Every structure is written in C-alpha cells, then in structure tokens.
Amino acid sequence: MAEITYRDALNQALVEEMERDESVFLLGEEVAEYDGAYKVSKGLLERFGDKRVVDTPISELGFTGLGVGAAMVGLRPVVEFMTFNFSFLAIDQLINSAAKMGSMSGGQVTAPMVLRGPSGAALQLGSQHSQACEAWYLHAPGLKVVTPGTPADAKGLLKTAIRDNDPVVFMESELLYNLKGEVPDGEEFLIPLGVADLKREGGDVSIITHGQMIHVALRAADQLAKKGLEADVLDLRSLRPLDVESILESVAKTNRAVCLEEGWSYGGVGAQVTSILMEEAFDDLDAPVLRVTQADVPMPYNKRLEAWAKPNVARLVEACEKVCYV
C-alpha cells in the first residue's frame, strides 16, 4: 500500500494495462509530448512510443470515431478527452456508434474501449468548462459509466474499465487529481464495476452519491454527526452498472435517502435512484427522497454565485435534516 495522488493512480493503471496488453493504446489531445493536459499520461510516450501514445489534432468527433473503429477491429483504445465538456463534439460517435455497435450488428462487432477525462466543475471556469456530464451518457444503453472519487478507486476502476468488453465512459475530476490516498499495490488490483462502496456507516439517513461529491458528503456527515444524526455515505462508484442492491440495503436500514450529485437535477442520477427507491423500496421509506444538485443554471463565473450554484455541504445537511424531520 502506498500513498499516491489520484493522478498517479490513473497513470499507474494506464502503464500496467499497456504493459499487460499490447492492444491497449492511448490517444487524445496533448497526451503524448505534453504529458497530458492534466499530466495523467506523464512519461507514457517515452515508455511506449508514439504508436501507443498518440497526440491527435483537436478533432474530438474524428479521434473518438478512430477509437470506436479501432475497437471494432480488436484493439482496446483509451480515448482521453481533455475535459468531458469537449466530448459533446464526439457525442455522435459515443451514442450512435459505440453504444449501438453490438446491438445493431447482432453481436458481430463490439467496441471495447475507455473514454476518459475530467468531468464536472473546477473553480471559476465558467459555463462551458464547468459541467457534470454523466447524465448525457447514462441515458444510452450500451455504454457503461464509471466515476471514481478516490485514488484507489481511480486505479482499480480504470484497470477494470480497460479490461471490460464494452465502451466505458470514465469520468475523473479536475479537483481530485492532486488528492492523495492509499492505493493497494499489485497489478491485479481490480475493482469490479457495479459495486458501490459504503464510505461511512450511520443509521439515520442514506446519502447516495458518486465521484467528487463523495467528499462533500463526508464533510456533511461529520457535521450531521455533531448534531446527533448518523449518515450512511454510499459512493456508487459505477453508475451503469449500478449497485442497486447496496442502495436498497442502506435505505432498508435508514428509511431515509438524500441523493447528492454535481449535475443538474432534470433527468439526473438522483432522479434515477429516486425512481428505483419508489419502485423497489416504497415500504421502507419514512420520508420523501430528496435530491441535492447543481442549480438549474449554466455555471456562473462569479465566485460567490458559483459557490451558490454548486451543491454544497450546507444544502446537503439541510436536506438530511429535512428527511429526518429535525
């Protein structure tokens, strides 16, 4: 076990999987000579050469399609988006090609690949550079969506995603790249998709969240504890496949749930989780399920307004108290 950053954990995962499997290669803007816009691919060019670590032009649609096409003939591309904000230029290839390839070819052709990069807001980057993008990709069957929130998860989940036989949308966070944490050693450190992680155990309310937001949830849980309320903090880790069992288990115990996510509320992750709770845990619930999300506005630049628009500890604490009727 070593303490390393989220960034280095991702880097290790890439190195190990590229060493293990020759069909794995990385492509994207600035991934090679520049070492990656966020330095995730540092040193990879030197180690693997320019056939396996490929700098592309700024052509998201084209290089994402390249990834899907290469996957169709048996390679395992890792496509890096400088940030997921720019993946919208490639959304046609994600939704219309990658997600549908298996089904529309009757299983003849598949697209085993990873599409990765940071998603969500950093600080004061304005509306076009600050948005959580998971809901866009969760909507489409055929894609898997993974959102690691810790260095260990970043490594273990990326390795699994690269080995998975389907297109996996892998969303990191600009705010987490420098986060340090314990990461188990060993090339076979793999975290299965579809297994949530109970980050903190309490009995009074379930906070259901993922990605960067788990850190907001843990801080809120500390504050709640001081007020005498103990929260379960469930990190979903992978949104599709989704660990429904763990969600139901937690809510069966607490009878109350608050969904916390970075993105907008309409059609978001919390909307899906709430719907599952209505359908499958109605009798367990003692209060309506609440959601804490970003305000329904494009992210503002102004520092105070940005903080107001983001989901935060105070809003989450308030929502938890509300479902506990205190």
Added chain:
Amino acid sequence: MSELSKKTRKNSLDKEKMIELLKRMLLYRRFEEKAGESYAIGKIGGFCHLHIGQEAVAAGCIAPLRKEDYVIGTYREHTQALAKGVAPEAVMAELYGKAPGTSGGLGGSMHIFGSDVGFMGGHGIVGGQLALALGIAWGIHYRGGDQVCVCFLGDAAVNQGAFHESLNMAAIWNLPVIYAVENNAYGMGTKFSRVSETEMSQKSASHGVPARIIDGQDVVSTYTDFTEIVEEVRQGAGPQFVDVQCYRFKGHSMSDPVSGTYRSKKEVEDKTENADPITTLADQMFDSALLTPEELKEMDMEAREIIRRAEAFAESAPEPDTKSLYDNVYSEINPNGRLFFDGRVI
C-alpha cells in the same frame, strides 16, 4: 486517370473477369429489385435505400479487394455487403427483420454487417462511418498489416466535419484508407452544386490526400482504376480520395419518388437509357464478341434464381425472440450491479 490509360486497361481486362463483373452486377440489380418489391408489399419496413443504377460501384470497387480487406459504408449498402461476400439469404433475412438476418433482425436495411468477411457495417448517420474507417485503418497500421479499408460515402457527406477530420488524420498518419465517394450528384433532393462551392475532386486537396475521378457507370474502368488504387495503398501510398461518378436510378429511399421537383423525369430517363452499368458492359462484350444475348439471359436467370431463394429463405425464416433484444446491447454483463432499468420481465 487519362482517357487513354483508361482505354488500354479496358482492353486488358480478360473475358473471365468481365463475366464475373457482369454476374455480380446482375445479382445486385435483382437483389435490389426484389427488395423494392418486398418493400412495396410491406415485407420490408423502415427506410430502404436502393443501389439500383450504382451496381458498377459495388462491383468495381469491391471485386479488387481481398477477404481480409475491410469495407465500411452507409445506409445504401445492401449490394456492397453482397460484394464483400455476405450471403444474399442473410442480407434479405435482415431486411425482413428475421432471426437469421445478419444482425438477427435488429439492424435492418441500414445496418448490414459481415465482420467475418470484413464488411464493417452500414451506418446511418451521414459522415459517421468516416470516423470509424479511420479507426479500422488505424488498426491495420497498428498491427503492421497490408490490408486496406475502403470507406464508401455519399456526395453529401463531404460537407460533414467528420469527413475533414478523418481525411486529415488519415493523411498525417499515412493510413491505408480509400475514401470512395459514390457521387450520384444528389443528397436526397439536394444537388451537390447547390451545397458546395467547389468541385468534388477538390475536396481532399487541403488535406494533401490525392484525388482521382472514376467513371462509376462503367464497371470495367471502375474495376481497373480501383485495382490500381488498392495496390498503391497496399504498398503504403497512404489515404486516397476517389470521386466515383455515378447515378441513382430510383428515389433516395423507397418513400421517395424516382423523379420530382429536384430532378426531371427526362434526366432520369436519359441516364437509365444511356448509362445503365449492366447494359453498358453487356454491349461492350457483345461488340467484342465476348458474350451472346443467350448467355446474358442465362446469367440473368441464374441471378434471379439466387435472389428467389434468398427471398424464400427470408420469408420462411423465424422471427427473432423478444429475449434476443437484450443479447448484444452489452457484450459483457458484469456480475455486479444493474445494467437495464426498464423493469421489463421477459
């Protein structure tokens, strides 16, 4: 290609090859006619884009390829799939939405695949396949193989961003891909000259990809020119852009009239009479005493019989199971977690 070089090669094509091309085109024509008939009586649904009039493109561009080479195309791809070696029964069954169809009836007319023979699919988003072709060619380059990837596109697709992104990257990495524009002069009802200030053959210039013009109504020149291009690319010449000039004899899709406001009846009649790729080749062969009308008739009967059997197969084939809907959405069902949220029970 100069006119002269075209002629010399034309003469050099042997009789056997000409007969093969003729047989191929007859098969493609009869296949599409049958598809049209079946569509009219409701056996085939959805969008259905016929290739009638453009058979020389499928025959001439695909016959020079090896089995290991790749072809990727648009929604107007039935005959290209046949040309690459997908069985007519399986393609027809797919059009009928039946279980033994190429995609188990889940793909339909616009999504025919035959990965075992290198046919990497019909793709329905104009321009989408251009980016995929880039990746297929990347795969060849990555593994150091000598295959080529032929990417068909319509004339209208050159106005998509994907076209330019694909050509640029293919050029900087010298990838083995041939962009074959089936330039039938129209994208649905829009004449190419209305949506492009420059000529087709200029489209690849800014990417440094060499361009050629081929007479796509003449299968012999299409075949000979394409054979040469394929060999060049196989030997490392890098991406090529080919303006294959052709003409669609039917409507854009089955729901579109043959002529209408965007092109005159006379224009279509002129082309059908004077530029039918099958008659053109047959006439050439009659003139050089390489074929008799009786032999042509016999070949046609053979083609019709193959298509009759394909249609009978499709007609009697079983419907896909409802359960099969979920079989290939994911190729790996993870042991943990839920992938489907519709709550449906089969």
